Amino acid sequence: MRETPLKIGIIGIGGFALAHHRVILELEQKGLLKLICTCDIYLDMMQETIKELKFEERGVRIFESYLEMIENFKNHLDLITIPSPIHLHGEMHSECVKRGLPVYLEKPPTLDYQELLKMIEIDSSAKKQTNVGFNFVVQKARQKIKERILSGEFGKIKKITFIGMWPRPASYFKRSPWAGRLILDNKLVLDSCFGNAISHYVHNILFWAGRNGIFSWDPVKTVEAELYKAHNIQGTDTVFVLASTENVPDIRIAMTHACIEKTPDIEKIHCEKATIYFEGNARTDEGTGINCQICWHDGKKEVIAEPNGNLLLENILHYANYVTGKEPRPLTKLLDTEPFVMLNSLLYIGARKIYEIPQNYKHVSYDANGETYIEIEKIRKVLEEFIETSSFPSMQKINWGKKGGKASREQVRNLNKIVRMMLK
Numbered sequence: 150m151r152e153t154p155l156k157i158g159i160i161g162i163g164g165f166a167l168a169h170h171r172v173i174l175e176l177e178q179k180g181l182l183k184l185i186c187t188c189d190i191y192l193d194m195m196q197e198t199i200k201e202l203k204f205e206e207r208g209v210r211i212f213e214s215y216l217e218m219i220e221n222f223k224n225h226l227d228l229i230t231i232p233s234p235i236h237l238h239g240e241m242h243s244e245c246v247k248r249g250l251p252v253y254l255e256k257p258p259t260l261d262y263q264e265l266l267k268m269i270e271i272d273s274s275a276k277k278q279t280n281v282g283f284n285f286v287v288q289k290a291r292q293k294i295k296e297r298i299l300s301g302e303f304g305k306i307k308k309i310t311f312i313g314m315w316p317r318p319a320s321y322f323k324r325s326p327w328a329g330r331l332i333l334d335n336k337l338v339l340d341s342c343f344g345n346a347i348s349h350y351v352h353n354i355l356f357w358a359g360r361n362g363i364f365s366w367d368p369v370k371t372v373e374a375e376l377y378k379a380h381n382i383q384g385t386d387t388v389f390v391l392a393s394t395e396n397v398p399d400i401r402i403a404m405t406h407a408c409i410e411k412t413p414d415i416e417k418i419h420c421e422k423a424t425i426y427f428e429g430n431a432r433t434d435e436g437t438g439i440n441c442q443i444c445w446h447d448g449k450k451e452v453i454a455e456p457n458g459n460l461l462l463e464n465i466l467h468y469a470n471y472v473t474g475k476e477p478r479p480l481t482k483l484l485d486t487e488p489f490v491m492l493n494s495l496l497y498i499g500a501r502k503i504y505e506i507p508q509n510y511k512h513v514s515y516d517a518n519g520e521t522y523i524e525i526e527k528i529r530k531v532l533e534e535f536i537e538t539s540s541f542p543s544m545q546k547i548n549w550g551k552k553g554g555k556a557s558r559e560q561v562r563n564l565n566k567i568v569r570m571m572l573k
């Protein structure tokens with residue numbers, strides 16, 4: 150029998166690592182977990198947070214180097230979380246697994262497909278499999294709908310669509326050296342709305358499509374894409390994708406950070422007998438919740454509404470329960486993210502170029518805090534038309550649209566070469 154509470158370490162203190170610290174403090178107060186060590190390369194900038202989180206009183210050891218931390222604590226930790234920059238995940242995951250540590254790795258696992266394959270291989274020898282922190286898989290109502298899809302109740306899935314409009318100010322791309330980058334320190338980063346901030350929903354779409362049990366994500370077959378950028382970054386901030394998977398012939402995803410208005414994140418699953426509108430993060434009076442409407446083609450309508458708990462807390466707790474044997478598997482294993490990383494890779498291989506939005510189609514505005522936002526002219530209409538008719542911007546009557554292209558999975562080996570060509 151293990152002693153409780155489980156001893157945990159966190160790599161990182163600021164950025165999203167702070168969200169990990171906050172939920173782990175909550176779990177510590179409930180006697181379920183105990184933070185024993187943490188680290189950050191920018192410790193001097195973390196002093197306020199270090200005080201707020203009361204590390205000294207809680208007896209938490211702080212390191213500058215994550216390697217020094219895991220080397221010192223490998224025999225004391227029950228698990229570790231890695232909420233660090235994306236391009237460092239591969240190395241950090243490998244060093245932790247080598248030392249026998251169960252890993253809760255933030256999403257996305259990596260956006261370098263070849264690196265993902267190596268990580269999957271490394272994980273196959275891990276004592277406990279790694280979990281990738283895609284937050285929404287934990288939702289029981291989501292799992293229930295997936296079960297009903299698998300039972301055939303709604304008929305076959307014909308199409309899945311999603312629009313993600315997530316405004317991000319110019320400062321978002323300056324918060325960390327890797328933000329908005331294709332490559333940093335000679336490593337693929339591929340940070341974008343699709344690969345990072347809104348990636349949860351791409352993983353969710355592939356979850357709906359997966360046929361092999363509730364926890365399955367469907368392999369991607371082909372991808373057609375156009376990529377644009379309105380911000381002054383290396384990568385893309387506006388993405389249009391048509392994809393097919395083994396199970397679903399028509400997946401349409403359009404996302405942007407170059408907007409002012411945030412729209413609800415609704416996953417639309419068009420089946421033979423019904424259309425399912427699944428909003429996993431709907432605003433409610435109490436916080437957020439699930440708002441799912443099933444519109445049957447015979448006119449019946451079902452509504453499922455339930456509040457969300459703290460999804461990050463539930464995800465970390467689920468992994469802790471997997472480590473102690475109370476749960477049979479992590480919610481998302483590294484291997485389960487292959488379809489997502491493949492899809493993200495094929496965007497670049499298909500599109501081949503990221504086109505800049507000309508100045509005269511960009512509108513700049515400032516919010517009350519002085520943050521600068523860039524919006525592409527009529528972006529909502531362009532995204533909606535794409536979702537409705539599958540006409541890429543290059544096929545719509547707008548002047549900035551430029552033709553992209555198609556790719557299929559065997560071309561994934563060209564990812565590195567093509568991304569490097571994009572920089573020329």
Ligand SMILES: NC(=O)c1ccc[n+]([C@@H]2O[C@H](COP(=O)([O-])OP(=O)(O)OC[C@H]3O[C@@H](n4cnc5c(N)ncnc54)[C@H](O)[C@@H]3O)[C@@H](O)[C@H]2O)c1
Nearest residue numbers: 161162163164165166189190191232233234255256257325
């Ligand atoms: N699940 C979610 O909803 C969600 C939300 C936001 C971010 N994320 C994910 O969290 C991860 C971190 O993103 P972020 O924007 O917070 O990144 P970030 O650049 O802010 O880094 C997070 C922290 O890690 C520290 N750090 C950087 N390099 C380090 C190193 N070598 N050793 C130790 N610490 C180091 C940074 O100083 C920072 O404090 C990414 O994978 C991102 O996609 C997930």
